[in-house]
Amino acid sequence: MSAVLGEDLDARLRGAAMAWLDRRCTPDNPVVDREELLNFIFEGQRCPLIDNQLGIRKPRNLTAALSILTTYTSDGQRAPYEDALGDDGFLRYKYQGNPQHYTNKGLRAAYELRLPLIWFFGVRQGVYLPFYPVWIIADEPELSQVAVGVERGQLALAENASSLSPVERRYSQRVSKQRLHQPVFRQRVIHAYDESCAICHLRHTSLLDAAHIIPDSDDRGVPSVSNGLALCKIHHAAYDANIIGIHPSLTIEVRTDILQETDGPMLKHGIQEMDGTPLNLPRRRIDRPNKDAIEQRYAEFRAAG
Structure with a gap:
């Protein structure tokens, strides 16, 4: 130039x-x-x-x-x-x-x-x-x-x-x-989750968040991909609110009282029908959810229920 x-x-x-x-x-x-x-x-x-x-x-x-x-x-x-x-x-x-x-x-x-x-x-x-x-x-x-x-x-x-x-x-x-x-x-x-929600597979990037498994406010909440989940905004909010949890087997669990509710199609199809389905995982093993983090977060989910 x-x-x-x-x-x-x-x-x-x-x-x-x-x-x-x-x-x-x-x-x-x-x-x-x-x-x-x-x-x-x-x-x-x-x-x-x-x-x-x-x-x-x-x-x-x-x-x-x-x-x-x-x-x-x-x-x-x-x-x-x-x-x-x-x-x-x-x-x-x-x-x-x-x-x-x-x-x-x-x-x-x-x-x-x-x-x-x-x-x-x-x-x-x-x-x-x-x-x-x-x-x-x-x-x-x-x-x-x-x-x-x-x-x-x-x-x-x-x-x-x-x-x-x-x-x-x-x-x-x-x-x-x-x-x-x-x-x-x-x-x-x-990127690790191929630009899709790990729960519902939604692929609109602007509607996806990187959710922490262990919150970043916790000293153990390290900013590594294995402490993160790509979630759409509704499932991110549901995960943070302990409406949805992730079992150590990496299957999705919906809180019992939520499963018994009757509401509109979002609750039925977007949350209740996710119960028991497997989590969508990254291709690289190093990027997959940390086992200890998942177990700790699941214990908090069960305690909240």
């Missing part, structure tokens, strides 16, 4: 990239694949939004980095992505090798210039969930990393990061989880 020069090149490119993502990513299809990102066209010329080999994209004609990327790895091959969340509630992103590498300099430039970036987070091989705008809010060279803010409210907090109150830290942690961790968990779980 050597010919695409101008004093406002940086602003034009960032604006064009984010506007394209606004159009490209929809509730039914919020992810984008690697080839699309490598072949992004800006003002008539190919301008990749990610680096072909590195995690940080710093175009030659820009001073600062344009995007960062987290490669997809399955739950059995990686530490939980919460490890990137600091005690202050800000997410961290590691340098690309040598601190003086041009990509790391690009991250520091984005920090100094307060420029927005795009974070592409891998949810399966070659497929990414984009988060934007995000900002580099602190440089931590002694740890070979930068801190990343995913909401404008975190920019103000970063100015006094060393003296955040407990309330501010909790706010920052909640923002980071809601803006990045929860959407990543949702995409990974829904």
Whole structure:
């Protein structure tokens, strides 16, 4: 893109990239694949939004980095992505090798210039969930990393990061989880279940949730696919309310008093007729429901009944 020069090149490119993502990513299809990102066209010329080999994209004609990327790895091959969340509630992103590498300099430039970036987070091989705008809010060279803010409210907090109150830290942690961790968990779980409800097989992605088996409010509620179920919104609500439970044999159980009720077709066909049917499982064993989590959650369901 050597010919695409101008004093406002940086602003034009960032604006064009984010506007394209606004159009490209929809509730039914919020992810984008690697080839699309490598072949992004800006003002008539190919301008990749990610680096072909590195995690940080710093175009030659820009001073600062344009995007960062987290490669997809399955739950059995990686530490939980919460490890990137600091005690202050800000997410961290590691340098690309040598601190003086041009990509790391690009991250520091984005920090100094307060420029927005795009974070592409891998949810399966070659497929990414984009988060934007995000900002580099602190440089931590002694740890070979930068801190990343995913909401404008975190920019103000970063100015006094060393003296955040407990309330501010909790706010920052909640923002980071809601803006990045929860959407990543949702995409990974829904993909593992082939974009269908594990109970009724509904395939409208916009109507699917990633339900936790052990709630994320519980210390044992880890954000791994094996602690998740792809459920449509009605079955997610029924599962959380202990109207529906999942037996350790991975069959669906409807609470006895609900089976005895008489109501409309939703209750009859959507809930009562699910009793005794097998749970639809992911193809990969590593993604299937964790046995201990299912047993613990089933005990809570039985106690509620």
